[in-house]
Amino acid sequence: MRIRNAKILGRGLTALAGSALAIGFGLIALRDGAPLARLSYDLPFFWRGASVYPSEVVIVVLDDNSATQLHQTPGAPWNRAIHTQLIDRLTQDQARLAFF
Numbered sequence: 001m002r003i004r005n006a007k008i009l010g011r012g013l014t015a016l017a018g019s020a021l022a023i024g025f026g027l028i029a030l031r032d033g034a035p036l037a038r039l040s041y042d043l044p045f046f047w048r049g050a051s052v053y054p055s056e057v058v059i060v061v062l063d064d065n066s067a068t069q070l071h072q073t074p075g076a077p078w079n080r081a082i083h084t085q086l087i088d089r090l091t092q093d094q095a096r097l098a099f100f
Contacts (some may be wrong), residue, residue, distance in 0.1 A: 060086065 062073040072078050
């Protein structure tokens with residue numbers, strides 16, 4: 001009987017501890033959820049090694065100066081033909097990945 005009561009008590013304490021953790025994280029998120037949100041993005045990278053990070057990255061920015069040079073209206077969606085030209089150029093340069 002004592003073992004059964006100990007198991008029931010253990011389960012109750014486990015449920016109570018889990019509830020307290022959930023409430024604690026909830027209160028932290030309500031107060032200032034930004035650090036918790038950033039942690040959710042950063043956690044998967046904690047287990048990755050440094051060797052998986054790319055050594056060469058090029059960022060192409062579609063800014064107002066580029067829009068003017070390419071005869072696009074600033075702030076409006078760009079012509080898809082320009083995106084096609086960019087992908088063709090990246091293919092010629094043997095880019096391994098293009099992300100929009």
